[in-house]
């Protein structure tokens with residue numbers, strides 16, 4: 304716990320974009336800063352909002368790629384729409400061009416992320432747009448991917464196409480905050496979520512925690528899980544709460560359920576390995592409890608042994624697997640060490656108007672070793688909203704770039 308303040312290494316190969324990274328994840332409405340100058344017309348904004356709506360259809364399914372939507376407009380009417388369904392499949396622009404057919408010629412395309420300009424799993428969209436003869440491209444945000452990073456816009460302009468950049472930019476960035484964080488920091492965005500009472504307790508002294516918050520808040524958490532690539536808990540949470548960690552909605556994405564356990568001293572009949580609604584991955588250390596590994600294997604649970612099991616090591620591993628966002632739903636000890644190791648960038652605290660009392664009932668974040676208030680970690684870009692009878696407070700740890 305000696306690496307405060309929370310510092311995450313930015314990618315030094317991204318000078319232009321990483322200089323801006325303090326506001327990349329700024330929420331759309333954050334009361335404490337002056338309104339930004341609006342880019343484009345109200346019609347442009349509406350079309351870009353439609354792009355975001357389309358992009359959200361693939362929520363939780365596109366990593367390591369971003370969520371992207373595209374709309375083609377000709378003579379004031381939508382003639383084609385598309386979204387990126389998952390990595391390896393065509394980009395949003397290609398689906399929209401296919402839907403528009405010849406009507407794309409001379410039309411305006413709205414796209415929530417800069418068109419790509421490189422050969423990845425798919426060919427460059429910039430070339431497809433030039434070939435289709437579109438007259439104008441309206442872009443939500445510049446792509447932070449160094450393989451694109453303004454190159455798509457430059458290519459379109461070089462071909463004589465008018466390009467407008469930054470329509471509904473904050474909303475576009477917000478939707479892809481995990482993707483942006485992944486590109487800039489080479490780690491998934493870590494989101495710590497907890498539910499506590501008004502007096503800061505996450506359970507009673509006997510460990511009873513069902514339920515701290517209202518059904519409305521729990522539904523919000525299910526939606527949050529649907530948007531994340533993975534949700535992590537420690538062995539203690541499995542032993543005490545026996546959670547499902549799914550999005551609880553038919554046809555909606557479920558995150559990979561990840562358990563961190565050094566010794567694999569886990570219950571044999573946990574819901575996580577007895578329900579097939581979502582895949583489960585157990586992260587452990589080399590040589591841990593081979594009998595239990597065998598049991599997990601028989602239940603179809605993936606087990607990965609890491610040399611040393613720490614939050615940062617787990618995040619590095621999940622980055623390598625292509626993840627953009629990871630939800631920490633763990634207990635206080637793991638939460639403290641995840642924060643200390645810079646594995647958490649965003650905090651979501653659900654606060655219920657209840658009081659448990661006492662000094663022994665558990666709190667959401669374990670000991671961080673602080674002795675003075677000046678050491679307390681302050682969140683920025685904080686906003687809050689009422690959910691049913693609860694309050695959700697949301698904020699970000701400052702990202703101090705060492706690049």
Ligand SMILES: Nc1nc(O)c(N)c(N[C@@H]2O[C@H](COP(=O)(O)O)[C@@H](O)[C@H]2O)n1
Pocket residue numbers: 367368369371372386387390391392393394395396414416417418419422423424425426428446448451
């Ligand atoms: N503009 C745009 N639209 C989409 O639908 C996209 N998926 C992207 N993604 C960008 O291209 C990279 C992935 O390329 P491949 O799918 O491997 O060809 C991704 O990292 C983004 O930079 N962009």
Ligand SMILES: [Zn+2]
Pocket residue numbers: 394396418419420426427428429
């Ligand atoms: Zn593309």
